[in-house]
Amino acid sequence: MKRIxxxxxxxxxxxxSGCGLAAAxxxxxxxxxxxxxxxxxxxxxxxxxxxxxxxPWMKRPLAxxxxxxxxxxxHSVFAMPLTVPQIQTASTQTTRYDCKDGKxxxxxYTNTRNHQSFAALTVDGRKLLFVHVVSGxxxxxxxxxYTWWTKGPQANLYDEMAAKDSPPLLAAxxxxxx
Numbered sequence: 158m159k160r161i162x163x164x165x166x167x168x169x170x171x172x173x174s175g176c177g178l179a180a181a182x183x184x185x186x187x188x189x190x191x192x193x194x195x196x197x198x199x200x201x202x203x204x205x206x207x208x209x210x211x212x213p214w215m216k217r218p219l220a221x222x223x224x225x226x227x228x229x230x231x232h233s234v235f236a237m238p239l240t241v242p243q244i245q246t247a248s249t250q251t252t253r254y255d256c257k258d259g260k261x262x263x264x265x266y267t268n269t270r271n272h273q274s275f276a277a278l279t280v281d282g283r284k285l286l287f288v289h290v291v292s293g294x295x296x297x298x299x300x301x302x303y304t305w306w307t308k309g310p311q312a313n314l315y316d317e318m319a320a321k322d323s324p325p326l327l328a329a330x331x332x333x334x335x
């Protein structure tokens with residue numbers, strides 16, 4: 158069954174208009190990247206350009222519907238992790254923090270060869286990728302509505318949508334010795 162769906166996808170993709178739907182993964186990757194605060198829209202320039210190839214298919218609703226349905230069916234079968242080959246990892250480090258309320262959190266920090274920094278941690282059951290942004294003091298990472306702020310071995314997790322006087326979600330977190 159998987160091969161039939163994949164064959165249908167290939168037939169529809171290589172239809173009379175050329176590569177048309179082959180750009181659909183570009184559009185989806187672009188939408189995924191745009192959720193990254195601050196740098197998301199800048200990072201999507203190449204994928205947006207790639208996705209423009211799909212526009213002729215929008216004028217053929219039935220072909221577009223069939224092709225996108227076939228792609229969606231195979232996408233769930235052949236899902237791959239998001240990778241950005243132009244951003245190469247220079248180093249990674251995982252740090253565990255023990256926080257004031259007895260909770261602990263493990264954070265994987267990634268530095269890239271082009272001098273970007275990321276922090277991956279789980280918030281409310283969701284694994285989020287935080288992006289390093291300019292900070293006057295310490296290291297400031299943001300993802301969705303959250304801010305992970307570290308200074309030396311200490312860190313706090315804030316919900317930027319909470320009331321101004323709300324305490325951090327994770328407060329007075331201290332990096333554990335290795």
